[in-house]
Amino acid sequence: MKRLAASAGLCLLVAGCGAGGEEIRVSGGEPEDNRKVQEILGEEEQITSAVAVFVKEDLLVGVEVSPFNRYRKAKIEEELTGKMEKAFPDETVTLSADLKIYWETDKLEELEEEDKLHKKVETIKSLSKEET
Amino acid sequence: MDRQAYTQLEQQTTPKTPLALNLLKAFVTGGIICAIGQGIMYFYMYFFDFTERTAGNPTVATMIFIAMLLTGFGKYKRIAQFGGAGSAVPVTGFGNAMISAAIEHRTEGYVLGVGGNMFKLAGSVIVFGVFSAFVVALIKTILVKFGVVGW
Numbered sequence: 278m279k280r281l282a283a284s285a286g287l288c289l290l291v292a293g294c295g296a297g298g299e300e301i302r303v304s305g306g307e308p309e310d311n312r313k314v315q316e317i318l319g320e321e322e323q324i325t326s327a328v329a330v331f332v333k334e335d336l337l338v339g340v341e342v343s344p345f346n347r348y349r350k351a352k353i354e355e356e357l358t359g360k361m362e363k364a365f366p367d368e369t370v371t372l373s374a375d376l377k378i379y380w381e382t383d384k385l386e387e388l389e390e391e392d393k394l395h396k397k398v399e400t401i402k403s404l405s406k407e408e409t
Numbered sequence: 410m411d412r413q414a415y416t417q418l419e420q421q422t423t424p425k426t427p428l429a430l431n432l433l434k435a436f437v438t439g440g441i442i443c444a445i446g447q448g449i450m451y452f453y454m455y456f457f458d459f460t461e462r463t464a465g466n467p468t469v470a471t472m473i474f475i476a477m478l479l480t481g482f483g484k485y486k487r488i489a490q491f492g493g494a495g496s497a498v499p500v501t502g503f504g505n506a507m508i509s510a511a512i513e514h515r516t517e518g519y520v521l522g523v524g525g526n527m528f529k530l531a532g533s534v535i536v537f538g539v540f541s542a543f544v545v546a547l548i549k550t551i552l553v554k555f556g557v558v559g560w
Contacts, residue, residue, distance in 0.1 A: 351559075377460040404460055 304386050306331030310365070314338075317360055323353055330385045332398050336361065336368040339379030350374045373405045431493055438492025442499045446472050469500050476504035481512070506530040 301318050303311040310331065318327045318338075323346040329338045338361065342350055354374050361370045373379075381401050388394045410418075450468040453459045459467065479485040485505050489496045496502060507527055514526040528535070552558050 375461045377454045377464075380455065400458070404458060407460055407463055 300326040301329075302327070302383075302386075303329040304331070306336075313364055314361075317364060318357075321353075321357065323349075328379060328382045328386075330382055331368070332385070332394060334367070334369055335398055335402075336365055336370050337378075337382045337385065337398065337401055338370070338372040339382035340372065340374050341376070341379055342374045371402050371405055375405065378405050434491060435493045435495030438488065438495030439499055440495075442472075442496065442501055446499070472500050473504040476501035477508045480505045480508040485509075503531055503534055506534070 301315050301324075303314045306314070314329045314336075318324060318329070318340070323342055325341045325343050327338065327340040329336065338357070340353075340357065342353055346353060354372060358370055358372045361372055371378075378401060381397070381404070385394065385397060385401075388397060446468055449471050450461075450464045453464045453467050454461065457467075476485060479488070485496070485501075489505065497505070507530075510529045510531070511523045511527045514522040516522065517526070549558070
């Protein structure tokens with residue numbers, strides 16, 4: 278029993294350490310814009326994965342920061358937002374390294390209906406500003 | 410028998426503390442408690458509108474509540490016997506300290522017994538928690554004022 282538990286634990290550890298490759302998904306925009314976002318985020322080494330969605334005048338980006346860079350999360354967010362705003366001056370950029378924002382942005386891709394989409398975007402925006 | 414001889418005798422007869430084993434047990438117990446806490450945090454983030462920044466509060470409340478229930482049912486005692494500091498240092502230890510004191514003084518009545526003794530140990534946690542929060546906030550405020558760090 279003990280050996281079984283130990284080997285199971287080891288397997289989990291190995292699987293956990295090996296998981297997660299760099300992955301950047303962009304959707305909803307012009308092909309050129311999508312490529313641009315991918316290029317900007319691809320250059321960043323602190324990011325393990327990212328989701329970006331264009332919705333009309335909004336650009337929502339959820340990024341996942343690598344574990345040891347989590348201490349500098351706020352700074353990384355600030356830097357990336359600056360870069361994004363420079364690259365897309367016409368869009369309202371909402372960028373967050375929060376896991377919740379990442380999940381919600383990921384769900385956006387599947388939504389089709391206009392008003393639901395709009396509601397969701399507003400929710401994400403307000404969540405990213407939440408302080409308390 | 411003089412003092413030295415007594416100390417020697419005492420050291421010979423006292424069983425040795427398995428320090429490394431205790432450390433390992435505390436590490437594993439504390440780790441499991443924290444993993445459960447992380448799971449609850451993800452639960453709040455996934456099913457409710459909490460972000461990583463805000464999910465901490467309901468998570469702490471839930472963890473304390475679970476520890477209180479376990480203490481009341483007499484299960485937390487076993488965890489504490491096995492894990493030692495690993496079960497006392499996480500926030501669950503706070504719930505345990507409160508409820509175990511309340512149970513202990515139950516016979517003295519609700520007001521002077523339960524009410525008066527509930528925060529016997531947990532009270533110091535609150536006092537030093539508030540005080541250290543004040544000190545940390547003070548240091549941060551000064552650093553921000555001088556422009557060393559941002560909020």
